[in-house]
Amino acid sequence: MARPRSEDKRNAILDAAIEEFAARGVWSTPTAAISRTAGVAEGTLFTYFASKDVLVNELYRALKVELADAMMSTYPAKASSREKFAHVWMQYLQWAMAHPLKCKVMGQLRVSDRITTETREAGSAPFAELLREGEECVRRKVFVDQPVHFIGAMFNGLAEATMAALAEPDGSGTDYAAAGFDVFWRGVARP
Amino acid sequence: MARPRSEDKRNAILDAAIEEFAARGVWSTPTAAISRTAGVAEGTLFTYFASKDVLVNELYRALKVELADAMMSTYPAKASSREKFAHVWMQYLQWAMAHPLKCKVMGQLRVSDRITTETREAGSAPFAELLREGEECVRRKVFVDQPVHFIGAMFNGLAEATMAALAEPDGSGTDYAAAGFDVFWRGVARP
Amino acid sequence: MARPRSEDKRNAILDAAIEEFAARGVWSTPTAAISRTAGVAEGTLFTYFASKDVLVNELYRALKVELADAMMSTYPAKASSREKFAHVWMQYLQWAMAHPLKCKVMGQLRVSDRITTETREAGSAPFAELLREGEECVRRKVFVDQPVHFIGAMFNGLAEATMAALAEPDGSGTDYAAAGFDVFWRGVARP
Amino acid sequence: MARPRSEDKRNAILDAAIEEFAARGVWSTPTAAISRTAGVAEGTLFTYFASKDVLVNELYRALKVELADAMMSTYPAKASSREKFAHVWMQYLQWAMAHPLKCKVMGQLRVSDRITTETREAGSAPFAELLREGEECVRRKVFVDQPVHFIGAMFNGLAEATMAALAEPDGSGTDYAAAGFDVFWRGVARP
DNA sequence: CATGAATGAGGATTCATTCAT
DNA sequence: GATGAATGAATCCTCATTCAT
Numbered sequence: 174m175a176r177p178r179s180e181d182k183r184n185a186i187l188d189a190a191i192e193e194f195a196a197r198g199v200w201s202t203p204t205a206a207i208s209r210t211a212g213v214a215e216g217t218l219f220t221y222f223a224s225k226d227v228l229v230n231e232l233y234r235a236l237k238v239e240l241a242d243a244m245m246s247t248y249p250a251k252a253s254s255r256e257k258f259a260h261v262w263m264q265y266l267q268w269a270m271a272h273p274l275k276c277k278v279m280g281q282l283r284v285s286d287r288i289t290t291e292t293r294e295a296g297s298a299p300f301a302e303l304l305r306e307g308e309e310c311v312r313r314k315v316f317v318d319q320p321v322h323f324i325g326a327m328f329n330g331l332a333e334a335t336m337a338a339l340a341e342p343d344g345s346g347t348d349y350a351a352a353g354f355d356v357f358w359r360g361v362a363r364p
Numbered sequence: 365m366a367r368p369r370s371e372d373k374r375n376a377i378l379d380a381a382i383e384e385f386a387a388r389g390v391w392s393t394p395t396a397a398i399s400r401t402a403g404v405a406e407g408t409l410f411t412y413f414a415s416k417d418v419l420v421n422e423l424y425r426a427l428k429v430e431l432a433d434a435m436m437s438t439y440p441a442k443a444s445s446r447e448k449f450a451h452v453w454m455q456y457l458q459w460a461m462a463h464p465l466k467c468k469v470m471g472q473l474r475v476s477d478r479i480t481t482e483t484r485e486a487g488s489a490p491f492a493e494l495l496r497e498g499e500e501c502v503r504r505k506v507f508v509d510q511p512v513h514f515i516g517a518m519f520n521g522l523a524e525a526t527m528a529a530l531a532e533p534d535g536s537g538t539d540y541a542a543a544g545f546d547v548f549w550r551g552v553a554r555p
Numbered sequence: 556m557a558r559p560r561s562e563d564k565r566n567a568i569l570d571a572a573i574e575e576f577a578a579r580g581v582w583s584t585p586t587a588a589i590s591r592t593a594g595v596a597e598g599t600l601f602t603y604f605a606s607k608d609v610l611v612n613e614l615y616r617a618l619k620v621e622l623a624d625a626m627m628s629t630y631p632a633k634a635s636s637r638e639k640f641a642h643v644w645m646q647y648l649q650w651a652m653a654h655p656l657k658c659k660v661m662g663q664l665r666v667s668d669r670i671t672t673e674t675r676e677a678g679s680a681p682f683a684e685l686l687r688e689g690e691e692c693v694r695r696k697v698f699v700d701q702p703v704h705f706i707g708a709m710f711n712g713l714a715e716a717t718m719a720a721l722a723e724p725d726g727s728g729t730d731y732a733a734a735g736f737d738v739f740w741r742g743v744a745r746p
Numbered sequence: 747m748a749r750p751r752s753e754d755k756r757n758a759i760l761d762a763a764i765e766e767f768a769a770r771g772v773w774s775t776p777t778a779a780i781s782r783t784a785g786v787a788e789g790t791l792f793t794y795f796a797s798k799d800v801l802v803n804e805l806y807r808a809l810k811v812e813l814a815d816a817m818m819s820t821y822p823a824k825a826s827s828r829e830k831f832a833h834v835w836m837q838y839l840q841w842a843m844a845h846p847l848k849c850k851v852m853g854q855l856r857v858s859d860r861i862t863t864e865t866r867e868a869g870s871a872p873f874a875e876l877l878r879e880g881e882e883c884v885r886r887k888v889f890v891d892q893p894v895h896f897i898g899a900m901f902n903g904l905a906e907a908t909m910a911a912l913a914e915p916d917g918s919g920t921d922y923a924a925a926g927f928d929v930f931w932r933g934v935a936r937p
Numbered sequence: 938c939a940t941g942a943a944t945g946a947g948g949a950t951t952c953a954t955t956c957a958t
Numbered sequence: 959g960a961t962g963a964a965t966g967a968a969t970c971c972t973c974a975t976t977c978a979t
Binding site: 748749750776778788789792797798 | 968969970971972973977978979
Binding site for chain 4: 579581582583663666667668701702704705708709711712714715720723729731734737738739741742743
């Protein structure tokens with residue numbers, strides 16, 4: 174199938190999907206709701222995405238790419254390791270705070286069975302640079318002696334927890350973002 | 365008088381739900397699949413759970429209760445703080461490893477819109493004891509000066525990440541469970 | 556099947572059926588609603604009535620019998636024809652006003668396909684006396700020269716219309732009952 | 747652009763509904779039977795009528811409109827009052843005889859709880875002209891001194907009874923239609 | 938290509954009836 | 959006989975996808 178005409182329309186559909194998925198849950202949202210919100214006809218959705226599964230996978234990939242861009246595009250290649258991770262951490266949280274719907278949808282998609290392994294791999298590709306830095310840190314004994322993917326998982330888990338804390342409406346004013354990163358760094362840095 | 369409602373049947377339905385939800389995803393499993401797996405008629409499911417939503421909420425609560433029991437029933441009330449948290453951490457991970465399906469389903473339910481606030485609250489009730497210990501640690505300056513719910517979130521986030529790492533089939537033999545706890549403790553303990 | 560034990564229970568079921576049918580419509584009322592209102596178990600209903608259809612037919616018959624009793628038990632066998640019909644007319648309307656639910660249900664059952672011809676015939680049996688008087692009136696040229704069943708239909712149609720008028724909440728105070736009978740009598744009496 | 751919604755298909759569904767409702771009763775006919783008879787897919791019914799309730803209400807309204815058209819479209823505005831009512835009466839009965847199924851269905855719908863007040867009002871709107879004539883007759887002392895709606899109810903009640911008599915298969919050859927109107931007129935005309 | 942009506946398999950639930958207790 | 963849990967066919971409706979316009 175040739176590339177469909179309008180990139181705008183494709184994006185409108187993806188945006189509508191985010192909005193609807195966030196509001197009603199991924200598997201409770203009919204494609205008709207998405208097309209309506211996107212302002213296109215029901216059938217049009219299927220000229221841009223062959224099926225709902227495809228749409229969902231592409232959306233996941235798109236969100237990952239956007240997040241990766243937010244996190245990595247200003248990556249301070251020359252800073253210290255700590256600064257590199259801190260920078261990425263902060264970009265992550267800022268993006269998450271700026272895009273709560275996208276964040277919520279990513280959370281739902283992450284645990285979904287309909288996201289293929291291929292999509293998942295594509296989604297983590299842009300973070301290769303960060304992985305390399307992690308490996309370096311392990312090698313240089315800056316980090317504890319654990320596989321990078323494990324350390325990456327810690328990073329993610331803590332970031333998500335921090336995000337959730339930031340999202341709470343208790344407004345205690347605490348700077349969870351910085352606190353969260355401290356937990357991460359103290360946790361994985363070799364004592 | 366009359367057949368009494370059977371706890372066995374209720375459990376069979378919940379077990380079947382776990383099995384099917386893990387295999388096909390919560391919102392892709394028809395109630396008919398659950399009843400078939402449970403060995404009851406389609407209608408019987410609805411004498412035990414008024415609707416699929418109710419079933420899903422009760423299942424979430426039941427899983428939480430089971431997990432809480434695994435984590436807290438052998439809580440070492442007289443041990444040191446570190447030992448208390450370590451114990452709970454290990455019980456958590458052991459339960460998770462022993463019940464991967466339940467774990468997977470909990471992961472899906474946690475992000476679901478259909479789980480009510482009430483259910484969520486009921487699910488976290490059994491961990492009150494742990495919260496208290498956390499507060500104590502903050503007060504005694506064992507932990508960094510952050511709200512307990514934030515520290516609890518860190519605990520959870522790291523535990524989940526560790527679980528995921530344990531579930532990976534790379535079988536590197538690394539003891540992720542212990543390593544994960546070390547990250548947690550170093551992270552939240554006052555340096 | 557032997558006569559079931561308790562006549563009371565049978566009546567409770569019929570009464571409950573009237574109440575529920577009036578409130579929710581005959582075919583929107585589950586048998587379970589009837590048994591609940593009657594204060595008996597779901598299954599018990601079926602020891603008194605073999606099926607819902609049977610229940611509905613017996614109810615129709617019972618209502619007809621009750622109405623017939625109200626109309627005919629004080630039938631003034633020695634009065635003039637006009638007085639006879641007027642008496643029956645008034646009894647009819649009084650019964651209808653006194654039992655609006657029963658009346659409503661009869662209205663629904665009358666047009667229902669599930670009422671058998673046999674039931675309908677049984678329902679009109681108690682009015683034989685009145686039919687005879689009608690025939691007499693035709694023969695004696697008190698009524699216009701039409702078949703009695705046609706005149707009976709007029710009687711019924713006008714009585715129902717009068718009932719509906721009485722049920723309206725406009726409360727104009729008009730004596731519809733008497734006015735309705737006058738319309739009937741003028742209409743069918745030979746001028 | 748796109749297939750336009752077809753009035754034909756809508757009518758086919760309404761016609762099928764009449765046929766099936768007449769044969770099996772309104773609440774015993776599955777929507778699937780209607781769509782099959784109409785020659786459309788099960789789902790198509792719901793693009794024309796949002797629910798069975800909506801279909802039933804629209805059907806009632808459509809039947810009323812059709813009947814009103816039959817009765818009122820040739821209304822002899824310049825004839826005498828008696829002729830006006832006689833005309834409408836005859837049109838009513840002719841329509842009823844010509845469309846026994848529609849008539850039967852209207853009878854069932856009239857007593858149904860699912861017909862909304864709004865639908866009922868819309869259904870009686872086209873008869874305003876006749877109501878006015880009735881009021882005129884009361885004012886000019888052609889009719890007895892009763893509210894028009896009461897006289898209207900008599901008209902209806904008698905017409906229905908006459909219809910039922912006409913529908914009986916005794917084929918006595920009696921001209922019930924004319925006889926019925928005579929009953930009406932004698933009944934309501936001031937003696 | 939865009940549109941939205943048409944399709945029909947699938948799904949949650951209901952409910953008359955049966956039957957174990 | 960009474961009870962109410964168990965049954966599963968039947969029902970209304972949804973929705974991903976197709977296709978005529």
